[in-house]
Amino acid sequence: MTTISPPRLEKQSFTDPEKAWAYLAEIYHRNTGFIRGHLNALAQGIVPEGKVRACYPQIEVRSTSYGKSSSTLPYGYLHTPGLYRTTVTAPDLFRTYFQEQFTVILKNHGGTIDIGESDTPIPLHFAVAANDRVDGEALNALNIPLRDVFDAPDLGNTDDEIANGTFVPPKGGPYPLAAFTAPRVDYSLYRLSHYTGTDANHFQNFVIFTNYGFYIDEFCRVAKEHMATGHEHYTSFIEPGNVITTNERLGGGTVGKPTPRVPQMPAYHLTADRGRGITMVNIGVGPSNAKTITDHIAVLRPHAWIMLGHCAGLRNSQELGDYVLAHAYVREDHVLDADLPLSVPIPALAEVQVALEQAVEEITQLEGLETKRIMRTGTVATFDNRNWELRDQAEITQRLSQSRAVALDMESATIAANGFRFRVPYGTLLCVSDKPLHGELKLPGMASDFYRTQVNRHLLIGLRAMEILRDQPAERLHSRKLRSFAETAFQ
Numbered sequence: 001m002t003t004i005s006p007p008r009l010e011k012q013s014f015t016d017p018e019k020a021w022a023y024l025a026e027i028y029h030r031n032t033g034f035i036r037g038h039l040n041a042l043a044q045g046i047v048p049e050g051k052v053r054a055c056y057p058q059i060e061v062r063s064t065s066y067g068k069s070s071s072t073l074p075y076g077y078l079h080t081p082g083l084y085r086t087t088v089t090a091p092d093l094f095r096t097y098f099q100e101q102f103t104v105i106l107k108n109h110g111g112t113i114d115i116g117e118s119d120t121p122i123p124l125h126f127a128v129a130a131n132d133r134v135d136g137e138a139l140n141a142l143n144i145p146l147r148d149v150f151d152a153p154d155l156g157n158t159d160d161e162i163a164n165g166t167f168v169p170p171k172g173g174p175y176p177l178a179a180f181t182a183p184r185v186d187y188s189l190y191r192l193s194h195y196t197g198t199d200a201n202h203f204q205n206f207v208i209f210t211n212y213g214f215y216i217d218e219f220c221r222v223a224k225e226h227m228a229t230g231h232e233h234y235t236s237f238i239e240p241g242n243v244i245t246t247n248e249r250l251g252g253g254t255v256g257k258p259t260p261r262v263p264q265m266p267a268y269h270l271t272a273d274r275g276r277g278i279t280m281v282n283i284g285v286g287p288s289n290a291k292t293i294t295d296h297i298a299v300l301r302p303h304a305w306i307m308l309g310h311c312a313g314l315r316n317s318q319e320l321g322d323y324v325l326a327h328a329y330v331r332e333d334h335v336l337d338a339d340l341p342l343s344v345p346i347p348a349l350a351e352v353q354v355a356l357e358q359a360v361e362e363i364t365q366l367e368g369l370e371t372k373r374i375m376r377t378g379t380v381a382t383f384d385n386r387n388w389e390l391r392d393q394a395e396i397t398q399r400l401s402q403s404r405a406v407a408l409d410m411e412s413a414t415i416a417a418n419g420f421r422f423r424v425p426y427g428t429l430l431c432v433s434d435k436p437l438h439g440e441l442k443l444p445g446m447a448s449d450f451y452r453t454q455v456n457r458h459l460l461i462g463l464r465a466m467e468i469l470r471d472q473p474a475e476r477l478h479s480r481k482l483r484s485f486a487e488t489a490f491q
Contacts, residue, residue: 025091074483082175085173089182097301123152198268204272206470238271311412324376381407
């Protein structure tokens with residue numbers, strides 16, 4: 001079959017990160033526009049005489065030396081002399097990200113950033129923006145399978161081999177420049193709006209996950225208060241349906257329409273310039289949701305994410321409402337076993353641990369040993385069985401005791417392990433909501449009092465921890481503990 005493609009644009013070399021990004025954007029918009037143009041023509045009955053194809057833009061850089069970089073950043077380093085390459089998508093969404101990565105690589109290695117067209121086709125589904133209108137009735141009436149005319153997503157291009165450390169490049173390269181290829185990124189961008197009810201461009205660089213709607217309610221209250229009082233850092237608050245409330249100091253007002261149904265994992269965004277705000281996602285209950293959403297948010301390359309939710313306390317010395325700061329995890333969630341072997345340790349990250357502990361002290365006004373009265377640092381066990389209490393208590397109690405676990409939940413280890421896998425700094429601060437091993441469960445009246453007194457404070461601790469992390473330099477936040485032997489240069 002004949003292939004119909006736009007004229008191929010020449011590869012160009014740049015030493016200016018802004019100009020490199022601009023050419024990247026030019027290629028992307030020209031090629032996706034070419035695909036959409038043929039789709040619109042097809043809806044009008046104009047059938048192309050061949051397969052319509054346009055390809056993703058591509059970035060290449062070269063290293064000629066084994067010389068060690070003097071940079072203190074854990075990324076931006078080309079580990080072996082040779083060619084490095086990656087396909088890219090959504091240049092407008094990733095403008096700041098690309099410019100920062102280009103700047104670091106040029107500083108560390110010199111040379112040029114080479115931008116051109118790849119040989120990887122852009123699938124029709126990823127060339128059509130979420131807000132594009134497609135005449136579905138006209139297309140259906142033609143009775144022509146779209147896959148006969150356009151490229152469809154290819155799962156062979158959307159795996160996580162690079163991030164998992166299992167990809168073996170050909171000898172001498174090209175080596176992967178980024179952890180995710182363009183089709184893998186597009187796949188996640190496509191799913192994010194479906195799961196969260198908000199567009200990917202609203203996500204901020206600091207993400208909080210929770211397993212209870214109470215925390216979302218409190219986050220919304222705090223965010224709207226910030227908007228009404230003209231908070232100096234945050235610019236807007238965005239809810240599912242892309243409902244945007246603008247800060248009063250910037251003119252105020254709310255636009256948009258809420259989603260008719262609550263999405264599976266609704267996301268809320270307290271935005272700031274350059275993505276330096278806070279996103280909060282209600283992932284619900286279970287490791288499957290936790291893996292799903294972190295798989296997708298990871299392509300946005302956030303600077304940190306934490307789990308903020310409820311857990312079962314496992315020690316008799318704990319009280320309902322006490323906090324647990326995780327410094328280790330028992331991984332019995334199983335959803336990541338094929339991607340990250342259980343033999344791989346998930347270390348605590350000092351920068352995140354210190355930020356969480358500092359936030360607890362600031363919000364509770366407790367210091368030193370006094371803080372230990374309400375917060376335990378220890379191992380968190382994450383199970384995939386919500387009704388684990390119904391199993392043999394002797395067997396499970398023995399295993400939990402041997403692991404030195406102080407708390408049990410269904411999401412924290414998954415979020416931490418995926419943070420490790422995708423090089424996103426992670427942490428966990430949980431609140432004890434019951435003690436099943438000691439027969440201490442919440443009664444209805446107790447629950448109301450518990451939530452009223454604890455949820456607000458816990459949420460404020462999480463927000464404050466993210467603000468502390470936001471103010472840290474990248475050299476400190478992006479830990480070298482998350483980098484492998486032959487790491488990709490892009491963060």
